[in-house]
Amino acid sequence: xxxxxxxxxxxxxxxxxxxxxxxxxxxxxxxxxxxxxxxxxxxxxxxxxxxxxxxxxxxxxxxxxxxxxxxxxxxxxxxxxxxxxxxxxxxxxxxxxxxxxxxxxxxxxxxxxxxxxxxxxxxxxxxxxxxxxxxxxxxxxxxxxxxxxxxxxxxxxxxxxxxxxxxxxxxxxxxxxxxxxxxxxxxxxxxxxxxxxxxxxxxxxxxxxxxxxxxxxxxxxxxxxxxxxxxxxxxxxxxxxxxxx
Amino acid sequence: xxxxxxxxxxxxxxxxxxxxxxxxxxxxxxxxxxxxxxxxxxxxxxxxxxxxxxxxxxxxxxxxxxxxxxxxxxxxxxxxxxxxxxxxxxxxxxxxxxxxxxxxxxxxxxxxxxxxxxxxxxxxxxxxxxxxxxxxxxxxxxxxxxxxxxxxxxxxxxxxxxxxxxxxxxxxxxxxxxxxxxxxxxxxxxxxxxxxxxxxxxxxxxxxxxxxxxxxxxxxxxxxxxxxxxxxxxxxxxxxxxxxxxxxxxxxxxxxxxxxxxxxxxxxxxxxxxxxxxxxxxxxxxxxxxxxxxxxxxxxxxxxxxxxxxxxxxxxxxxxxxxxxxxxxxxxxxxxxxxxxxxxxxxxxxxxxxxxxxxxxxxxxxxxxxxxxxxxxxxxxxxxxxxxxxxxxxxxxxxxxxxxxxxxxxxxxxxxxxxxxxxxxxxxxxxxxxxxxxxxxxxxxx
Ligand SMILES: [Zn+2]
Numbered sequence: 001x002x003x004x005x006x007x008x009x010x011x012x013x014x015x016x017x018x019x020x021x022x023x024x025x026x027x028x029x030x031x032x033x034x035x036x037x038x039x040x041x042x043x044x045x046x047x048x049x050x051x052x053x054x055x056x057x058x059x060x061x062x063x064x065x066x067x068x069x070x071x072x073x074x075x076x077x078x079x080x081x082x083x084x085x086x087x088x089x090x091x092x093x094x095x096x097x098x099x100x101x102x103x104x105x106x107x108x109x110x111x112x113x114x115x116x117x118x119x120x121x122x123x124x125x126x127x128x129x130x131x132x133x134x135x136x137x138x139x140x141x142x143x144x145x146x147x148x149x150x151x152x153x154x155x156x157x158x159x160x161x162x163x164x165x166x167x168x169x170x171x172x173x174x175x176x177x178x179x180x181x182x183x184x185x186x187x188x189x190x191x192x193x194x195x196x197x198x199x200x201x202x203x204x205x206x207x208x209x210x211x212x213x214x215x216x217x218x219x220x221x222x223x224x225x226x227x228x229x230x231x232x233x234x235x236x237x238x239x240x241x242x243x244x245x
Numbered sequence: 246x247x248x249x250x251x252x253x254x255x256x257x258x259x260x261x262x263x264x265x266x267x268x269x270x271x272x273x274x275x276x277x278x279x280x281x282x283x284x285x286x287x288x289x290x291x292x293x294x295x296x297x298x299x300x301x302x303x304x305x306x307x308x309x310x311x312x313x314x315x316x317x318x319x320x321x322x323x324x325x326x327x328x329x330x331x332x333x334x335x336x337x338x339x340x341x342x343x344x345x346x347x348x349x350x351x352x353x354x355x356x357x358x359x360x361x362x363x364x365x366x367x368x369x370x371x372x373x374x375x376x377x378x379x380x381x382x383x384x385x386x387x388x389x390x391x392x393x394x395x396x397x398x399x400x401x402x403x404x405x406x407x408x409x410x411x412x413x414x415x416x417x418x419x420x421x422x423x424x425x426x427x428x429x430x431x432x433x434x435x436x437x438x439x440x441x442x443x444x445x446x447x448x449x450x451x452x453x454x455x456x457x458x459x460x461x462x463x464x465x466x467x468x469x470x471x472x473x474x475x476x477x478x479x480x481x482x483x484x485x486x487x488x489x490x491x492x493x494x495x496x497x498x499x500x501x502x503x504x505x506x507x508x509x510x511x512x513x514x515x516x517x518x519x520x521x522x523x524x525x526x527x528x529x530x531x532x533x534x535x536x537x538x539x540x541x542x543x544x545x546x547x548x549x550x551x552x553x554x555x556x557x558x559x560x561x562x563x564x565x566x567x568x569x570x571x572x573x574x575x576x577x578x579x580x581x582x583x584x585x586x587x588x589x590x591x592x593x594x595x596x597x598x599x600x601x602x603x604x605x606x607x608x609x610x611x612x613x614x615x616x617x618x619x620x621x622x623x624x625x626x627x628x629x630x631x632x633x634x635x636x637x638x639x640x641x642x643x644x645x646x647x648x649x650x651x652x653x654x655x656x657x658x659x660x661x662x663x664x665x666x667x668x669x670x671x672x673x674x675x676x677x678x679x680x681x682x683x684x685x686x687x688x689x690x691x
C-alpha cells in the first residue's frame with residue numbers, strides 16, 4: 001500500500017541556509033520515506049524561483065549567517081502569498097534556527113532595520129546580548145515519546161503570541177528566550193525550532209510525525225506509517241536526554 | 246618582584262611536571278600552564294625576554310598544527326633553537342605550558358613558533374607580541390564557540406591592531422583572510438594552479454557560500470580549489486590579491502609537487518603529505534621560510550625530516566598492524582580526508598564533543614561520510630558521540646549491521662587489534678581530543 005505513496009518536498013534556499021547540518025534533516029525525511037517505499041521528490045528552491053503552493057507537501061528551511069539571512073528575508077517577501085496558501089492547505093513547514101525566525105513576523109537587530117519575516121507564525125525575534133550555546137532537552141505534547149533533543153546556538157530571543165503555540169517546553173537549555181521555558185513554535189502545520197544537531201535524525205519519532213502530517217495533507221486521508229527499526233536513532237536520542245547544557 | 250614570581254613559576258612548573266611524570270601520568274598539554282598563569286599572571290610577558298630572533302604565531306581554522314610544525318622544522322633542521330607548542334594546545338594555558346617547561350633562566354631561544362586559537366590571539370598579544378602572524382584560512386568551524394565566521398575574523402583583526410610591528414603572512418586564496426590587516430605590511434601566498442593527479446571525486450557537501458567581506462554580495466570565482474579557496478572577485482572591485490609566493494601544485498595520492506615562484510625565482514619542493522589541504526599548509530610554511538631567507542635546499546631538507554606529531558595523516562604500527570591516523574574536525578577537512586580513505590582498510594571513527602573539539606557535532610552531517618558507502622569491512626565508531634556517528638553512517642547509506650558502536654576509545658582500538666589478521670590495515674579518523682586520548686593510551690597497543 002505505502003509503496004504507492006509519494007511526497008514532494010521543497011528545500012528552501014539550501015545554497016544560502018545550510019549552516020548546522022541542515023542537509024541531515026532533509027536526508028532523514030528522504031531515507032525514512034525511502035525505507036518505507038514512499039517516493040520523495042526534493043526540489044531545491046533558489047533565489048528568484050517562483051514557488052507553486054500546489055506542488056509541495058513539505059517545506060524545509062535551515063539556518064544561515066547574517067548576510068545570507070538578509071538575502072533570504074528579501075526573497076521570502078516575494079513568495080509570501082504562495083507560502084500563505086501552502087500553510088492554509090496544511091502543508092508541513094519546518095524551519096530551523098534562522099529559518100524559524102523568518103517564519104515569524106520580524107527579526108529586530110540591535111541596530112539597523114527590521115528584517116521582515118513571513119508571519120506564518122505569530123512570533124517575533126529580537127537580538128539578545130548573550131549567545132545560547134549548548135545541548136537541549138525539551139518535551140512536546142505532539143509525539144510519543146515526548147522528548148526532543150538537539151543543540152541550540154542563537155542570540156535572538158523569540159516570543160510567541162496569539163494562536164501560535166510552543167512546540168515544546170525546555171528541561172535543559174534556553175529555548176526561545178531563556179525566560180518562559182518555551183522552545184520552538186507551531187501554528188497549523190508550520191513548525192519552527194532552535195534545535196539543530198541536526199534535529200530530525202536524533203528525533204526519529206518527530207520526523208515520522210511530520211512525514212505523516214505531510215502525507216495526510218497530500219492524500220487528505222488518515223495514514224499509518226510502517227514501523228522501522230530505529231535502534232540506532234533512539235540509542236543516540238537517549239544518550240542525549242538530559243545531557244549537560 | 247614580578248621577576249621573582251616569574252622564576253618561581255618556572256621552577257614550580259618543572260617541579261610540577263616532574264611530579265606528574267613520577268605518578269606515571271602524562272604531563273598534559275595545559276595543566277602546568279594553568280598553574281603557572283595562576284602563580285604569575287604576567288608570565289607570558291617575561292617569556293619575551295628569552296627569544297632572540299623572533300616570535301611567529303600561526304592562526305586560522307584549519308591547518309595550524311601542520312603549518313606550525315613545518316615552520317618549526319625548518320628552523321630546527323637549520324640549527325635554530327625553537328620552542329613550539331607542537332601538540333596543538335593552542336589556548337593561552339597551552340602556550341604558557343610549553344614555555345614554562347622549556348625556558349631556563351640562562352638559556353635563550355632563537356624562535357618561538359606558536360600556534361594560537363583565533364579567539365585567544367588578542368590575549369596572547371597582550372602579553373607576548375609577535376613578529377609574524379601567519380593565517381592559514383577561515384573555514385566554517387567550531388561555530389558553537391564563537392558564533393560566526395565574521396566574528397572570528399574580527400577577533401583576529403583586533404589582535405592585529407594591537408600589534409603595530411606585526412608582519413602578516415596571509416593566504417590570498419581565502420577571501421576572509423585576505424582582508425585582514427587592511428593597510429598593513431602583508432605577504433601573500435596562494436595557488437595559481439592546482440592539478441589533482443590522483444582520483445578526484447566531487448564533494449556533494451553543501452557548497453559553502455562566500456560573501457564579499459566588503460560589500461557582502463556573493464563572490465564570483467575564476468577558479469575554485471576547495472571550500473571558499475580560489476581566485477575570487479567581486480563586482481565592487483574586491484579580488485584575490487597578487488601573490489608574493491605563488492604556487493603551482495600537482496597533488497598525487499600521498500605526496501605533492503609544489504613549484505613556488507617569487508621575485509627571487511622559482512623553486513620546486515616535494516611534500517610528503519596527503520591532499521590539497523596539506524599542500525596549502527606546506528605552501529604557507531615554505532613562504533615564511535623563503536621570506537626569512539632560507540634556501541630551497543634548507544627548506545627541502547626540513548620537509549624531508551618532518552614527522553607529523555599529531556594526526557593529520559600519521560602512519561604508525563600498532564601490534565604489527567599498519568595504521569593511518571587522520572584528524573577530522575570540520576566538514577571541509579573531514580570531506581577532504583574521506584575522499585581519500587582506503588575503503589579496503591578497517592575504519593575506526595572516534596568522535597568526541599569536548600570543548601576543544603567543538604561541542605556541537607552537527608558538522609558530521611555536512612561531511613561526506615557517503616564516501617564510505619563501499620567499504621569492505623564493518624566500520625567501528627567510538628568516542629562520547631559514537632552513537633551520533635552511528636546514526637550519521639546509517640543515513641549515509643551504510644547498512645546498520647556494518648556499524649559497530651564501541652564508545653570507549655581503548656576498547657574500540659583493542660577490538661580491532663584483537664579481531665583482525667596482522668596483514669589487515671586500519672584507518673583511524675579521530676577528533677582532536679579523541680586523538681589526544683589515543684596518544685595517552687598508545688603504549689598499551691605497542
Ligand atoms: Zn564586493
